Amino acid sequence: MMKKFIANWGNFPVMESEEKSFSFSEQIKDSLNQTDSIIARGNGRCYGDASLEKYTLSTLKYDKILFFDVEQGIFECQSGITLDKILEVIVPKGWFLPVTPGTKYITVGGAVASDVHGKNHHVDGSFSAHVLEMDVLLSSGETLTCSTTQYPDLFWATCGGMGLTGIITRVKFDLKKIETSYIRQKQIKAENLEEVLRLFDENQHYTYSVAWIDCLKKGKNFGRSILMLGEHAGLQDLDAKQRMEPLKVPAKKQISFPFNLPSFVLNQYTVKAFNFLFYGKNFKKEINNVVSYEPFFYPLDAILNWNRGYGKKGFLQYQFVLPLESKQGLIEILHRISNAGMGSFLAVLKVFGEQNDLISFPKKGYTLALDFPVRNNLFPFLDELDKIVMQYNGRLYLSKDARMKADVFWKSYENANKFQEIIKKYNPGFRINSIQARRLHITQ
């Protein structure tokens, strides 16, 4: 049997695993019978250890489109198809994904298991809000169709449940109507954190909003940011050339990071320079333009394997959410990061809308995501940040996590007990399991 070393997007941790694949659902049962502990894995774009286990079941070949209602905007597919392939089919017909994260290279199964969110969370919620029904193949070999009305406990434990209830095999979800594939974009420079939070508030009516924040700035420019807002453009917003093909799917233009950069390349000076350039490229206080959906939603997808920029040791992405009333916590964490000078290319700030699901990450408040190259002193530093997150009633995103201590999970996810009960019901003996679930004491 073939074993190979695999890691998710952060290249940390790396582990030896035996990968199995399938093109037909009957083959999943064979794989389940041949293994004692297995987890479904899509395109490996979660950052940490969520889809790692002694055995992994790759869904990538299980990628067929089953149904597409072009009138009503309903889409049904097998779980291994990636969002970029879906966009190629739906955009020319005037539809868009109801929710998309910052990369289109994730599978639909992953979108459900992580219950991904996007720049429109405050308006449209997370991905699970658009799932009409799905099939979950349990460790017993039985397939159950679940929704908010059928096996609702299974449905809610599967949305954001990191693949622990069973193998998600089929998903049916609704789409968003678009008139063009372009985005009317507004970028506003904010001098500091106060200003960007005020701007988020003033621009709540925008469907899409997110800010890129420079965590290394201190003093009066602490938290300087660029707020990016967007709406799907109508025909009247396009110029003559764009109007020739209003539902154009942009051609693939990708450059690839061919190798791992040596770790020393990323240090606080290079990151500061990057952030300076990024912030400085916007001369004006405000920019308004119409761009293709690609650069607006997926700026980093243009650089294939950008994760290699963090070197062989990999990186951790740290994403937390704090309730709106905990702005002080956000300031405290940003101060810690700025003082530690640990470096991060990107810090992404977003204000979530209401959400109160069983185990999904989003809830109303501020969410901040940033990257840290793996270094010796990083882990104790993040443990310190965890304490602040907990103190302010926040929590961490499991799809980014590779190192949180179990008690942090149990204290910060208020439905953890209920989640575990449902997993025990549908996945008795935890034959479907991951190293993350064990680390967080969900499955032990």
Place this chain on the structure above:
Amino acid sequence: MPTVLILGATSDIGFAIARKFASEKYNVQLAARNTISLQPFQSDIQIRYGVQCSLHSFNALDFNAHSGFYNSLVPKPDVTVYVIGYMNDNEKVISDWEESLRTINTNYTGAVSILNIIAADYAAHKAGTIVGISSVAGNRGRQSNYIYGSAKSAFTSYLSGLRNKLYHDNVHVMTVLPGFVYTKMTEHLKLPPLLTASPENVAEAIYNGVRSKRDVLYVKWFWKWIMLIITTIPESIFKKKKL
């Protein structure tokens, strides 16, 4: 719109070929033993590429049904691709006559049975393309898989003869030697990445080969040279090697 027939559509390579041709605006006829399991493949091709896709029950080992199968196809395909193959562990195959027979019949006899019928039709109409997926394992028999290898060797010879005959009837016959491919069949093997193609690579090469009327297609070019070396080793030396 032209039509392509895929014999063996449930395999990773078969379906990759179907998708490639569909993306180039071919209507697709998918043939396999179990058409129910092909239904997701059908919807996928129709929705992604906006072409027609039909499902047909076909068993390579049911020789008597082959003529009826081909007669039932409407329209007749412009391109026929025989992707069906079967490989099991050689020790199991040689110790079990049923397995030997299955290996030979799936890789060779079944192909001859259906392709004879299709070749006759193409020759009569002075048009058509036949693609046979054979194997580099057929270039020289080795102790590790000589039943599979000899069946593929026979298939390669058949395609070569067919090409010679049908050349005069304006029918193109292409032999494909994929080398290692990442598929369900090879999932348990550790394959050298440089020498191994994805099913999509194979499909792309086949589509291009059909367009440019290639005779013999190695998907990864160095396989041609590897096989040249392997076939020129004198038998007196080759027989002593553990290959």
